[in-house]
Amino acid sequence: MSELLVSVRDLHVTFPHRGGDVHAVRGIDLDIHRGECLAIVGESGSGKSVTARTLVGLAGPNAQVRSSRFEIDGRPGPFDWPKLRGGFVGLVMQDALVSLDPLRTVGAEISEVLKVHDIGDRKDRPARVRALLTAVHVPEPERRAAHRPHQLSGGLRQRALIASAIAAKPPLLIADEPTTALDVTVQAQILDLLAERRSTGETLLLISHDLAVVARLADRVLVMRDGQVVESGPTSSLLAAPEHPYTRQLLAAVPSAASRGRRLSAPAEPLAAAPASASAEVVVEAVGLRKRYGAHTVVDGVDLTVRRGEIVGLVGESGSGKTTVAQLLFGLTAPTSGTVAFEGAPWTGLKERRRRSRRRRLQLISQDPLSGFDPRWTVRRIVEEALPSVPAAELLERVGLGADVLDRYPRQLSGGQRQRVAIARALAPRPSLIICDEPVSALDVSVQAQVLDLLADIRAADGTALLFISHDLGVVHHLADRVLVMRDGAVVESGPVDDVFHHPQHEYTRALIDAVPTLEVSR
Amino acid sequence: SGSGGTDSAAAGEPVSGGALTWAVETEPITLNPHQYAQAKARLLVWNNFESLLTHDDKGGYVPWLASGYEASADGLTYTVKLRTGVTFSDGTVFDAAAVKANIDQLLADGYAPAVAAVQLKNLKSVEVVDASTIKYNLTTPDVLILDFLSSPQGAIVSPKSLKEAKNLKAGGTDLAGTGPFVLDRYTPGQELHYKRNPSYRDRPAYLDEVTYRFLKESSVRVGALTSGQVQVIEGVPATDQAQITGNPALTLSKGLNSGSAYSYYFNVTHAPFDDIRVRQAFRDALDVDTVLQGVYRGTATRAWSVIGPTSPLYDKTLEGTYGGDAARANATLDAAGWNNKDADGYRVKDGKRLTVRLVQSAPFVRDRREILAQAVQAAVKQSAGIDLRVSVVDQGTAAAALEKGEYEVFDNSRADTDAGAALNLLLASNGAINRLGVQDKAIDGLLEKGQAAQEAAERVDVYKRLQQKVIADDSLILPLYAPADQIASSKKVGGLQFEPTAGVPGSAYTVWLSK
Amino acid sequence: MTIALDRPLSLRLRRPSGGGVAAAAGFLVLALVAAATPSLFAGDPLAADPLHVLEAPSAAHWFGTDQLGRDVFDRVVHGARHSLLIGVVATGIAVSIGLLLGLLAGLSHKYADEALSRSFDALSAFPLLLLALLFVAVAGPGTVGLVIAIGIATMPNYARVVRTQTLVVRQAGYVTQAVAFGDSRPRLVFRHVLPNVLGPVPVLAVIGLGEAILAAAGLSFLGMGPQPPSPEWGAMLSEGRGYLSVAWWTTVLPGVVVTLTVISLTVVGRRLQRRFEGRLG
Amino acid sequence: MLRRLATGLVVLWAAATAAYLALLAAPGDTVDSIIGEGADTPLIRSQIIREWNLDRPALVQYLDYLWRAAQGDLGRSYLLQRPVRDVIADQIGPTLTLAVTAAGLGIVLALVLAVTTRRPWARRVSSTTELVLVSTPSFLIGIVLLSVFSFSLGWFPVSGDQGVAALVLPAVTLALPVAGVLTQVLRDGLDRALDEPFVVTARARGLGERAVLVRHALRHALLPVITLIGWLFGVLLGGAVIIETVFGRPGLGQVTLQAVTSEDLPVVLAVVVFSAFVYVVINTLADLAYLVIDPRLRRS
Numbered sequence A: 001m002s003e004l005l006v007s008v009r010d011l012h013v014t015f016p017h018r019g020g021d022v023h024a025v026r027g028i029d030l031d032i033h034r035g036e037c038l039a040i041v042g043e044s045g046s047g048k049s050v051t052a053r054t055l056v057g058l059a060g061p062n063a064q065v066r067s068s069r070f071e072i073d074g075r076p077g078p079f080d081w082p083k084l085r086g087g088f089v090g091l092v093m094q095d096a097l098v099s100l101d102p103l104r105t106v107g108a109e110i111s112e113v114l115k116v117h118d119i120g121d122r123k124d125r126p127a128r129v130r131a132l133l134t135a136v137h138v139p140e141p142e143r144r145a146a147h148r149p150h151q152l153s154g155g156l157r158q159r160a161l162i163a164s165a166i167a168a169k170p171p172l173l174i175a176d177e178p179t180t181a182l183d184v185t186v187q188a189q190i191l192d193l194l195a196e197r198r199s200t201g202e203t204l205l206l207i208s209h210d211l212a213v214v215a216r217l218a219d220r221v222l223v224m225r226d227g228q229v230v231e232s233g234p235t236s237s238l239l240a241a242p243e244h245p246y247t248r249q250l251l252a253a254v255p256s257a258a259s260r261g262r263r264l265s266a267p268a269e270p271l272a273a274a275p276a277s278a279s280a281e282v283v284v285e286a287v288g289l290r291k292r293y294g295a296h297t298v299v300d301g302v303d304l305t306v307r308r309g310e311i312v313g314l315v316g317e318s319g320s321g322k323t324t325v326a327q328l329l330f331g332l333t334a335p336t337s338g339t340v341a342f343e344g345a346p347w348t349g350l351k352e353r354r355r356r357s358r359r360r361r362l363q364l365i366s367q368d369p370l371s372g373f374d375p376r377w378t379v380r381r382i383v384e385e386a387l388p389s390v391p392a393a394e395l396l397e398r399v400g401l402g403a404d405v406l407d408r409y410p411r412q413l414s415g416g417q418r419q420r421v422a423i424a425r426a427l428a429p430r431p432s433l434i435i436c437d438e439p440v441s442a443l444d445v446s447v448q449a450q451v452l453d454l455l456a457d458i459r460a461a462d463g464t465a466l467l468f469i470s471h472d473l474g475v476v477h478h479l480a481d482r483v484l485v486m487r488d489g490a491v492v493e494s495g496p497v498d499d500v501f502h503h504p505q506h507e508y509t510r511a512l513i514d515a516v517p518t519l520e521v522s523r
Numbered sequence B: 001s002g003s004g005g006t007d008s009a010a011a012g013e014p015v016s017g018g019a020l021t022w023a024v025e026t027e028p029i030t031l032n033p034h035q036y037a038q039a040k041a042r043l044l045v046w047n048n049f050e051s052l053l054t055h056d057d058k059g060g061y062v063p064w065l066a067s068g069y070e071a072s073a074d075g076l077t078y079t080v081k082l083r084t085g086v087t088f089s090d091g092t093v094f095d096a097a098a099v100k101a102n103i104d105q106l107l108a109d110g111y112a113p114a115v116a117a118v119q120l121k122n123l124k125s126v127e128v129v130d131a132s133t134i135k136y137n138l139t140t141p142d143v144l145i146l147d148f149l150s151s152p153q154g155a156i157v158s159p160k161s162l163k164e165a166k167n168l169k170a171g172g173t174d175l176a177g178t179g180p181f182v183l184d185r186y187t188p189g190q191e192l193h194y195k196r197n198p199s200y201r202d203r204p205a206y207l208d209e210v211t212y213r214f215l216k217e218s219s220v221r222v223g224a225l226t227s228g229q230v231q232v233i234e235g236v237p238a239t240d241q242a243q244i245t246g247n248p249a250l251t252l253s254k255g256l257n258s259g260s261a262y263s264y265y266f267n268v269t270h271a272p273f274d275d276i277r278v279r280q281a282f283r284d285a286l287d288v289d290t291v292l293q294g295v296y297r298g299t300a301t302r303a304w305s306v307i308g309p310t311s312p313l314y315d316k317t318l319e320g321t322y323g324g325d326a327a328r329a330n331a332t333l334d335a336a337g338w339n340n341k342d343a344d345g346y347r348v349k350d351g352k353r354l355t356v357r358l359v360q361s362a363p364f365v366r367d368r369r370e371i372l373a374q375a376v377q378a379a380v381k382q383s384a385g386i387d388l389r390v391s392v393v394d395q396g397t398a399a400a401a402l403e404k405g406e407y408e409v410f411d412n413s414r415a416d417t418d419a420g421a422a423l424n425l426l427l428a429s430n431g432a433i434n435r436l437g438v439q440d441k442a443i444d445g446l447l448e449k450g451q452a453a454q455e456a457a458e459r460v461d462v463y464k465r466l467q468q469k470v471i472a473d474d475s476l477i478l479p480l481y482a483p484a485d486q487i488a489s490s491k492k493v494g495g496l497q498f499e500p501t502a503g504v505p506g507s508a509y510t511v512w513l514s515k
Numbered sequence C: 001m002t003i004a005l006d007r008p009l010s011l012r013l014r015r016p017s018g019g020g021v022a023a024a025a026g027f028l029v030l031a032l033v034a035a036a037t038p039s040l041f042a043g044d045p046l047a048a049d050p051l052h053v054l055e056a057p058s059a060a061h062w063f064g065t066d067q068l069g070r071d072v073f074d075r076v077v078h079g080a081r082h083s084l085l086i087g088v089v090a091t092g093i094a095v096s097i098g099l100l101l102g103l104l105a106g107l108s109h110k111y112a113d114e115a116l117s118r119s120f121d122a123l124s125a126f127p128l129l130l131l132a133l134l135f136v137a138v139a140g141p142g143t144v145g146l147v148i149a150i151g152i153a154t155m156p157n158y159a160r161v162v163r164t165q166t167l168v169v170r171q172a173g174y175v176t177q178a179v180a181f182g183d184s185r186p187r188l189v190f191r192h193v194l195p196n197v198l199g200p201v202p203v204l205a206v207i208g209l210g211e212a213i214l215a216a217a218g219l220s221f222l223g224m225g226p227q228p229p230s231p232e233w234g235a236m237l238s239e240g241r242g243y244l245s246v247a248w249w250t251t252v253l254p255g256v257v258v259t260l261t262v263i264s265l266t267v268v269g270r271r272l273q274r275r276f277e278g279r280l281g
Numbered sequence D: 001m002l003r004r005l006a007t008g009l010v011v012l013w014a015a016a017t018a019a020y021l022a023l024l025a026a027p028g029d030t031v032d033s034i035i036g037e038g039a040d041t042p043l044i045r046s047q048i049i050r051e052w053n054l055d056r057p058a059l060v061q062y063l064d065y066l067w068r069a070a071q072g073d074l075g076r077s078y079l080l081q082r083p084v085r086d087v088i089a090d091q092i093g094p095t096l097t098l099a100v101t102a103a104g105l106g107i108v109l110a111l112v113l114a115v116t117t118r119r120p121w122a123r124r125v126s127s128t129t130e131l132v133l134v135s136t137p138s139f140l141i142g143i144v145l146l147s148v149f150s151f152s153l154g155w156f157p158v159s160g161d162q163g164v165a166a167l168v169l170p171a172v173t174l175a176l177p178v179a180g181v182l183t184q185v186l187r188d189g190l191d192r193a194l195d196e197p198f199v200v201t202a203r204a205r206g207l208g209e210r211a212v213l214v215r216h217a218l219r220h221a222l223l224p225v226i227t228l229i230g231w232l233f234g235v236l237l238g239g240a241v242i243i244e245t246v247f248g249r250p251g252l253g254q255v256t257l258q259a260v261t262s263e264d265l266p267v268v269l270a271v272v273v274f275s276a277f278v279y280v281v282i283n284t285l286a287d288l289a290y291l292v293i294d295p296r297l298r299r300s
């Protein structure tokens, strides 16, 4: 067997808490061999990050760590952490976008590592920084070194973070969710970078909730749930033949082209048939929508039609103008030019007072439902406000929530529950169109699966049309009937999902699709 | 004692040299003697300025920059002979023309309106007879012209500086005088620095230099003295005096001021003090001695008349004639119709409480007079059910209250060297600060007589009659205490004096610092 | 003035300990009861006794006597009424005007908002003391001028917080959602904006109250406050100062009470603030 | 920048006008103020009115005042008979020295305390002390310091403005509450910054605690402190009035107090305009400092 860099047995991490201790990691075993890529997957809160941080002694200021064995580089503790950190283990933190000090230049952050670990002397550090940035494929490294994080895009920030983690040439690199919060295309580039480092023989501990990401890179996979490892093994065999039901569920919940027409939360059942047809009445029609902020054209001539009972997907990378389109349709911002008609009658250009009576037919679900709830109101009041004539419990039942959440405040709900309440509220006035702006991007795969199933059910039952905004092509492919691809404010391609995704006409669409990591699994 | 030196035995014989630091309470608002308005600034004026006459310690006048003076028999002309060989510190010669230039300046429009309107009210003209003789012509007899000639406002400033000074009204280092010191530095808010005038015509001052530091807080002044940062302080409140007398290295001395006693003047223009019985009752309700004892711990000198006890015009027979009789006060009030009491224990008549208001102007409250007022307030409530309302307000509010007559009690003391000058302002029907509102021919007549009387004995007699009238007969005034100045000093300092008659600390001319 | 006085209200601080909070709350309750019914605890604050002036603390006079022989403890207890009332009224003025103007600024269009914000700035350009001095010049020394001065001077603090909060709430998702349900503008303001803006105000007011009391003490110290013989704390400190070298208790003991009151208000206010922030996540 | 300048001017004008109106509304008229305690006769009054041009309509006087103020002529003090500019210029030195020293002392003290008292017991002691300092009237602190260190121990001069020794006690008195507030803000800022992900990253690079604190967290903690600069200005200027009274120091505070109590209109107005001016300047500086410390706000 090859050399063991890290070996841990029966690791427990507990956070003492007034209302009861949080037992984040419950007795896991972990071995990392030199030269391999080990992946940890699991849903949010399963203890992945805590495990990773424990390996560099940063579990948290009041964390209690226990184990029967804890060896790093073949030696048991106590460890000289400052020396190990950065020197033996490089850590790329989960929150890539906020993990660099916003007040310091990227170069300073990287050369700080060199200084701490006494690498090179003062004079040649800039050169080393440049070399490191080059190694992680940052263009114009000289100029970028003088920039601060806010001047860099997410992808560049993640690269700089990786550069600082590998600056002292640690034998082990831990990457905690290195691609979340990044656009698909950028995500693909970062994965390429990690694959490249792998191929040079670097040891990698990769943490992700996305099985597709893991599948591409990892040699071995640990599946975590509630602080425990439920299953582990070589990547290929584990994905091909998952043994634990949880692993199976996890795999099934991933929306994709393959999952179209089936439930994600219960794979055996098919979804109710879509009533949509090309001849159904038009719910909303936008013509030549254009929106400028100062000199910047954010939405540039978008035409869009949604018919009754139809789900229309809107995809595109961050900043392409998706949310702005939603706002224009919703009528909170006026377009610079172009018109929107809603249910056959003019919608833009009206006084808010004239629109008010029709408002309830058009609803909105946002990415962050929490901010959409008045923090002082209970779930009951929120839902009753939407439709006073029907008991709140009944409305909640439709979205699969029990009466037990009625008297809670939004803050006391899980992400999935919140999104369900938001859906229940949006459904209450029986709208003809619901605009969903990234409704599932903050949710775990399994919760996401439930919410997506719910949306599909509602469409089938009420014939409510959905405008579904997402940057996740898999989700859109799974759910939508038609799709519009946006770039820089303009729609570059549109059509039925299968046509667009299987036979993309525009090169940008093609690039998007190629960048999505896919999971080739048998179901 | 109204004058005289302090105990300087410890300091030995006068020696020359040394620098003295003296902490004073008040920063003068002007350094121009013509504009002088603060008694507390008087000790500074005489360091670099002098006037033609000065007071002796019996209330008379003696020549100073003058060599002599005489009044005409009709009292309308005063001829003053000037010393010769005197120069201002800027080198200008002191002569009759210089004196006339000062008078002309004083009468100039907008320069010193108060002096022109009050002290020089009766001046018709001045004539330069020759270089060392000057003649003052009056419109009516006015002995107070002599008081003017010995006052700071009458000090002689170099005519050259009158022409050239940058801020003439504010004064400062560019104003030259004839005094024993020369002002060479003024740091506003902080200190005044004088150095010896080397060409002084007489014995030069002992001290090489003297610094007056402005320390407003009494505790700070006392602290500065006890910790040795200054050698002399003036203004030592009663409560701090034990600290000085208990310290073997320090001495304390006190001088009673001239002018009018600190008194409450009753506003007779409306109820309730338009009724003499209420005025009498108020005085009887108060045991002044007890109140003074409580507030000043035995350091205050009780006043019995509106004129200070050190003045030659003081009427000693008034002592013990009124006050401190609660029973009589209550009886008088009952008789005057104030015979009911309300829930708070105050007397009422026709549903109106016996309330009288005292409005004090904050910037001018000194000697803990606001505390004294509170003590009086408590006393008259307890003994006679009188509601004295005290408010300490800013000057604008106070002025407005006085203007509108929204007060029943007015408090005041004046430090004029001649008590007659003070009474002219306070009691005359057209007096500038007649806050009593009395319009009494008899009083006016006595005041005029006093101002015109040339013979000292005659003046004393006139003012005695006046005091009998306003204090004993009409109960217009409640005298409280005689304002005093205190000097505390290190025992190394000798020659500290109170000015004769004025009773305020004297200049640094006589002061020395033993080695 | 004084220092803590215009301490920024938005200051968010952490972790007062449990016991400390209890003690502070207890003290406050005591102070409030004393303010309501001073006669239960103490004798006549105005009863002068010329024969027993400036006596040191003893069993008969817990805090000693002052320059007129009045019992300092009695005066401190009765002073609670003056000082707390001044604080409460001043804070009330500041909060109500601040709330109104802040809401107005937060809800109105660019130019009106700009004009209001600039006027808050102009007001802040006066140090509180200077502003108070001006008010005293107008209204004369005494409680009324003092209260108005402190109220006006601390008003911009609240107005700014409320304005910012209004802007935040205005942008909040739930306001957008309410629009989706066709809520009219007044309904939006009264059902959603106002209640959510109001949230932090009571807490700020508790902390602000402490500051107002300190400010009042500072101004009274300079003789701008309630007039003698009223036993206001700042005025007592000011009167006592002249006797510090012979009777420290006339200054120090009332001073300790002021400090304790302000500490208590701050501690309790911060605890409320933490709870409040905890509730909103 | 031009916009800032414009708003600054507006603030200045508003402050000056507000003060002017306030004093106009004050009881007692200008002539009374000028006469003060002096003798009061119709003759004197008319002379004063002529001398100070008080017979013009209020609006004309106001416009004249603005016009001359814009040219830097602040008029003459009614009380002191000197140009207001001289009065202010004479007194500004001591106040400035006091304020700057106190600010420096307070900031240094706060920095040292916030950074060094990280251990639980140390921070408990320190935060209790801060709370007491912040909640105690500053004049009480001053009086106590004065009694102990000057009257009793004689270590420092009682008052005045001569030499460094005389500055110690007033500066400390003014600095202590400032330090109290700033320490609390700094400590809070440090706590927040230390919770940030980038701090974990910094630690993961092998940085020691001290380095994390000083090199990373401190700059972030300084940002809220900068927003307090406007507040600090108010405290220092306002505090100066009281401190100067307690310690018998010369300075702007004394001038202000005297001017307000005797309704010396030109001086009060000058102090208001001056203080508004300083406020505007300081806030502009604070904005600039913000840009230096937080490059995120710089326009790219």
Ligand SMILES: Nc1ncnc2c1ncn2[C@@H]1O[C@H](COP(=O)(O)OP(=O)(O)OP(=O)(O)O)[C@@H](O)[C@H]1O
Binding pocket: A015, A022, A023, A024, A042, A043, A044, A045, A046, A047, A048, A049, A050, A051, A059, A060, A061, A094, A209
């Ligand atoms: N410092 C802490 N104090 C208390 N509880 C904590 C702390 N850090 C983590 N936890 C808890 O430990 C559990 C595991 O957290 P962890 O961050 O490891 O989850 P994760 O698997 O990385 O999830 P995600 O995919 O959302 O990043 C969670 O319930 C979390 O709330």
Ligand SMILES: Nc1ncnc2c1ncn2[C@@H]1O[C@H](COP(=O)(O)OP(=O)(O)OP(=O)(O)O)[C@@H](O)[C@H]1O
Binding pocket: A293, A298, A316, A317, A318, A319, A320, A321, A322, A323, A324, A325, A471
């Ligand atoms: N109010 C505004 N003022 C100025 N620019 C704006 C405004 N709102 C949006 N933008 C700009 O418009 C562009 C498109 O924004 P939009 O939020 O519509 O993108 P998006 O496609 O929803 O991105 P994401 O996937 O990140 O949500 C962005 O560059 C954004 O900065």
Ligand SMILES: [Mg+2]
Binding pocket: A048, A049, A050, A094, A176, A177
């Ligand atoms: Mg994680």
Ligand SMILES: [Mg+2]
Binding pocket: A322, A323, A324, A437
């Ligand atoms: Mg968006």
